[in-house]
Amino acid sequence: MCELIYPEDMSSKAFSSVWLREPRKATSPGRSREEIVRAAIELLQEEGLAGLSMRKLGARLSAGATSLYWYVANKDELLELAYDEVWGEMTVPDPEEVGWRDSASALAHSMRQVILRHPWSADLIGRLPALGPNALRVTDRMRRMFKVAGFEGPDIDFANATLTAYVFGMTIPEIAWNTATRNSAYDADQMRDMVRNAAAEFPDVLESLDLDIYTDPQAIRELCFDFGLTSMLDGLGRRLAA
Amino acid sequence: MCELIYPEDMSSKAFSSVWLREPRKATSPGRSREEIVRAAIELLQEEGLAGLSMRKLGARLSAGATSLYWYVANKDELLELAYDEVWGEMTVPDPEEVGWRDSASALAHSMRQVILRHPWSADLIGRLPALGPNALRVTDRMRRMFKVAGFEGPDIDFANATLTAYVFGMTIPEIAWNTATRNSAYDADQMRDMVRNAAAEFPDVLESLDLDIYTDPQAIRELCFDFGLTSMLDGLGRRLAA
DNA sequence: ACCTGAACACCGTTCAAGT
DNA sequence: ACCTGAACACCGTTCAAGT
Numbered sequence A, B: 001m002c003e004l005i006y007p008e009d010m011s012s013k014a015f016s017s018v019w020l021r022e023p024r025k026a027t028s029p030g031r032s033r034e035e036i037v038r039a040a041i042e043l044l045q046e047e048g049l050a051g052l053s054m055r056k057l058g059a060r061l062s063a064g065a066t067s068l069y070w071y072v073a074n075k076d077e078l079l080e081l082a083y084d085e086v087w088g089e090m091t092v093p094d095p096e097e098v099g100w101r102d103s104a105s106a107l108a109h110s111m112r113q114v115i116l117r118h119p120w121s122a123d124l125i126g127r128l129p130a131l132g133p134n135a136l137r138v139t140d141r142m143r144r145m146f147k148v149a150g151f152e153g154p155d156i157d158f159a160n161a162t163l164t165a166y167v168f169g170m171t172i173p174e175i176a177w178n179t180a181t182r183n184s185a186y187d188a189d190q191m192r193d194m195v196r197n198a199a200a201e202f203p204d205v206l207e208s209l210d211l212d213i214y215t216d217p218q219a220i221r222e223l224c225f226d227f228g229l230t231s232m233l234d235g236l237g238r239r240l241a242a
Numbered sequence C, D: 001a002c003c004t005g006a007a008c009a010c011c012g013t014t015c016a017a018g019t
Helices: A033-047 A054-060 A065-070 A075-087 A100-117 A120-125 A133-149 A154-182 A188-198 A203-209 A217-241 B033-047 B054-060 B065-070 B075-087 B100-117 B120-125 B133-149 B154-182 B188-198 B203-209 B217-241
Strands: none
Touching: A033 A054, A033 A075, A054 A065, A075 A120, A075 A133, A100 A120, A100 A133, A100 A154, A100 A217, A120 A154, A120 B154, A133 A154, A133 B203, A154 A217, A154 B120, A154 B154, A154 B203, A154 B217, A188 A203, A203 B133, A203 B154, A217 B154, A217 B217, B033 B054, B033 B075, B054 B065, B075 B120, B075 B133, B100 B120, B100 B133, B100 B154, B100 B217, B120 B154, B133 B154, B154 B217, B188 B203
């Protein structure tokens, strides 16, 4: 229904990444970039992505909002820095020791848990490139993992992309639903009734509402995640065998 | 490094969905909700998610910004309505005719293309529940598809979730990268050099930069998408065979 | 039933001016 | 080298008041 239009200025300012320019040489005292990022993450944990404003962050550091602009070019750069800290919490077990499949599986679970612990980062995945040192480190170890598995050339990157796509794609909507229901004025029962009502015309969807998301959401989501992960890894394994 | 804290008020107001309350009965003239949604989508196509404001939308409809609040409770509801229109463009071929695997594959490609055509919708996936009639229709047809394939009970939903997770997870960062580079002050070559520089310490990542994203991004992404999709469907197929 | 404008409580960012 | 406050150009949303 819509034409394919690519706006010249999506955000009316040119893109640039903190990671793609020379770092300001670390000078001595006053506030530090690390301190600012740490405070930003605190604020993000407490109030979510929408709760972080330069003004509030300044206040938390007992500084003027605009002082921060000496350490960081703009808010997006600050978010890039915070985002990379999240990547820093993901772990990739050594595939040489545990085998590529266990390594991949553990990484997938680690990624999911880390994102669930930092719900604000879910929105950033679709907004910021992951070019920080922590993100690159994870990518590097993943590539090694899939090399050990036996992939070669571009397939290594394709396998990388496939695994992360699956984990992110499973986890991002999970978080959306979590925050929505947590902020909801209704309890789980009311919620189910309303959804059932909305889905009244779709018998196949209705059918799933009773088993699904509502009974023990947490447990079912784990099952679902493992189901997809197993399928995914089976599929990758089959490719290696062929 | 951070505690698991769930803020009471992520956005400081309770969640509710347009789809979960009785629709205002359609009265006659003046502006209509459809008209507003149509104009909103135009604006979204032209200027992206950040470019849509109630004020600009009002102006485009030669109305006061606040008139819109008679048709829609808030901006998020408006976005839900626009978001569901996107789902309306996704197609699921009849699995009885083409078989579940071709049906799934065609749906996956359709989803990807639709999101690529509406980059603004990528951000909404992680923010709004997909409870509109179009989203439900797609979900319903997907469920039927996986039933035809032979899945039963919760596995039907798990297969659904797995497929959508893969497609969204692959496409969302793709869009993030697209918009970033389109808005960038640098061309592809400069970009590659800067990324290479950022990744200097990670030999395995470096290794991939030459084949990868830069040579013919479009074509490589298709290859990558098909690689993961095939793996995914192979994995699901294996489960059916077992 | 529909629309308006003024007003409230916010934003990110720039920039001249201070120390 | 670092920090400030004022100012600019925006936001979403409420609400009394109009027709």
